[in-house]
Amino acid sequence: MTNVLALVGSLRAASINRKLAEAAAHHAPEGIELTTFDGIVELPFYNEDIDGDTPPAAAVEFRAAIDAADALLLITPEYNGTIPAVLKNALDWASRPFGASPLSGKPLAVIGSAFGQYGGVWAHDDARKAAGIAGAKVLEDVKVAIPQSVVRFAETHPREDAEVTQLVQGALSALAEAADEEPTAA
Incomplete structure (x- = not known):
């Protein structure tokens, strides 16, 4: 099971x-739990x-959740052309302690949807960049940016959209494959 x-x-x-x-949790391929x-x-x-010897309880819980996971999936909109502050802050907490963080070497992909015509690609690019600098093993080839979200999902849930189902399953499968790969020796 890949978590x-x-x-x-x-x-x-x-x-x-x-x-x-x-939708991703609902349609996760067999052997993957999101x-x-x-x-x-x-x-x-x-x-x-x-963030010293006794970091905040929320940070301890967050880092433990990352440590227990095999891979991470960031799902984000675009706020003013970049990632939301809450997600950037989470990446900052996940990146510490530098070089020995729970994020270090962890497979990570970024997907999402936004109202605009490009589906949040700037935010996704910024999230991949920040996560990579923070030490994650970013899957640069996994790109799921769903545009016109407010219109497209006005009357339907994304889990009922066949294209969305295929895209999230592909992203999750890529994460599971990356999690199964042996880490390379440095």
Whole structure:
């Protein structure tokens, strides 16, 4: 079983990206279990002064969830041309301690949907960049950007969309394959 941890960049309960996470969990291929971690909203803004011997409980829980996962799936909209602050903050917490973080070497893919005509590609590019610098093994070839989300999903849930189903299954399969690969010797 491959355990994939999803982080959703939108905090809104009815967000299309939250629904996209639900679709991914619902349609996960056999042998893959996807769990969404909602606790990123509890993380304080990253500050090295509070990340010492006794980091905040929310950070400890978050890092443990990443450590227990085989791979991560970031599902994000685009806010003002980039990733939401809550997701960037989560990546900052996940990246520490530098070089020995639970994110280090962990397969990670970025997908999402946005209202605009490009589906949030700038945010996805920025999320991949930040996650890679933070130490994740970013799957650069996994690109799922679903445009016109408000219109496309006005009357249907993403899990009922055949194209979405195929796209999320492909992303999850790629993560599972990357998680199964032996780490390369440095």
